[in-house]
Structures are given as C-alpha cells and as structure tokens.
Amino acid sequence: MRMRLFAAVLPPPRAAEELAEVLGGLRDLPGATGLRWTGRAGWHFTLAFMGEVDDGLLPELRERLGRAAHRTPAFPLRLRGGGHFGRRALWVGADGEAATMRLLAERSLAAARRTGITVDAHRPYTPHLTVARAREDTDLRPYAEALRSFESLSWQVDRLCLVRSNLPVRGVRGEQPRYETVESWPLPDPG
Known part of the structure; x- marks a missing residue:
C-alpha cells in the first residue's frame, strides 16, 4: 500500500485564526469567487x-525524521506578507528564523532520500503557505498586495510533522484535499 506524504510545519490555531480574518477581506476583492481558497485544515508549510x-519504508522514514527533529532546535516563526507563484497560486510567507526552517527542510529531504524515497530536485527552499489557487490564469498581484502588510503573532515551532495527503475525489465540485498528521516529533528547546 502507498501513501502520499510530506514533512511539514503546521501553524497553531491562533495564527490560523488571524490568517482566516485577513483572508475574509480578500474574498471580497473583484474576481475572488474564481479562486479556490484553501481551508484551515490544509494550511501548512511543506518542508x-x-x-x-510505500508502507514498507515508513519505519525507516519515521526513524530518520525523528533524528532530523531531534537535531533541530525549536524556533520562532510568524505568518507574514504574501506573494504568488505565476498566475495560479497565492501564498502567505513566513518570518522568523528562516535559516533554521531551511535547515529543517533540508534535513527532512535528506531523511526521505536516505530512506530511498525519490524527491524532487533540490531548489532553494521558500517557506510559503498556499491560501488560494486559480483554475485559469489570474492576476494575483492585487491579492498579494493586500497581504503585504499582514503579520501574525509569533509562535515557537516545536514540532516536525509527517502528513498524509488524501487527494480530492475527481468530479466532486468543491472537494478539497484532506490532510492527516501521521506522526510528529518534538524539536528540542534551544535554551
């Protein structure tokens, strides 16, 4: 059996509430009804x-991700600003100890590779949380501009999560991917 997996950092409920409030205003912008907005349950920073x-790789993957978490100290983070990838994806960025988040992403990728999982070619890590996708080419600049001044309260990232992604059922209008945390590991206190 196979599972669709990714390593991630999940924002806490308080930061998600702040983001939901800001996105509520964006949904009133012209053309917003043409975007597929992601829900709180889908908000994450993919590492x-x-x-x-394959299920058979899970024990070793869990062990290696646990070691990656154990070697990476907890760090402060906040949701901040926004941007877009082309004309199809709108995202919110991160602010805080970006170097530590990049390190955790690199260690998570290395854990997957050493387990025997083929991962995408390495490119510079850009922490982002996708908040909307466009079905067709859309000018996302007004939305990114509206997010520019957004800044949530800071929190301490203290867990690395392994998340399973269940893709939406084809042909079901409004269906979104469903995510479940398979396992998580604490990051040590930096003090």
Missing part, C-alpha cells in the same frame, strides 16, 4: 514533499 511512499 519536503515525498509523493507516494
């Missing part, structure tokens, strides 16, 4: 996307 992973 390493692994794709379809």
Whole structure:
C-alpha cells in the first residue's frame, strides 16, 4: 500500500485564526469567487514533499525524521506578507528564523532520500503557505498586495510533522484535499 506524504510545519490555531480574518477581506476583492481558497485544515508549510511512499519504508522514514527533529532546535516563526507563484497560486510567507526552517527542510529531504524515497530536485527552499489557487490564469498581484502588510503573532515551532495527503475525489465540485498528521516529533528547546 502507498501513501502520499510530506514533512511539514503546521501553524497553531491562533495564527490560523488571524490568517482566516485577513483572508475574509480578500474574498471580497473583484474576481475572488474564481479562486479556490484553501481551508484551515490544509494550511501548512511543506518542508519536503515525498509523493507516494510505500508502507514498507515508513519505519525507516519515521526513524530518520525523528533524528532530523531531534537535531533541530525549536524556533520562532510568524505568518507574514504574501506573494504568488505565476498566475495560479497565492501564498502567505513566513518570518522568523528562516535559516533554521531551511535547515529543517533540508534535513527532512535528506531523511526521505536516505530512506530511498525519490524527491524532487533540490531548489532553494521558500517557506510559503498556499491560501488560494486559480483554475485559469489570474492576476494575483492585487491579492498579494493586500497581504503585504499582514503579520501574525509569533509562535515557537516545536514540532516536525509527517502528513498524509488524501487527494480530492475527481468530479466532486468543491472537494478539497484532506490532510492527516501521521506522526510528529518534538524539536528540542534551544535554551
């Protein structure tokens, strides 16, 4: 059996509430009804996307991700600003100890590779949380501009999560991916 997996950092409920409030205002902008807005349950910072992973690899993957978490100190983070990838994806960025988040992403990728999982070619890690997708080419600049001044309260990232992604059922209008945390590991206190 196979599962679609990724390593991630999840925002806490308080930061998600702040983001939901800001996005509520964006949904009133012209053209917003043409976007597919992601829900709170889908908000995450992907560190390493692994794709379809065979169940037999899970024990070793869990062990390696646990070691990656154990070697990475907890760090402060906040949701901040926004941007877009082309004309199809709108995102909110992160502010805080970006270097530590990049390190956790690199260690998560290395854990997957050493387990034997083929991961995408390495490119510079850009922490982002996708908040909307466009079905067709859309000018997302007004939305990114509206997010520019957004800044949530800071929190301490203290867990690395392994998340399973269940893709939406094809042909079911409004269906969104469903995510479940398979396991999580604490990051040590930096003090």
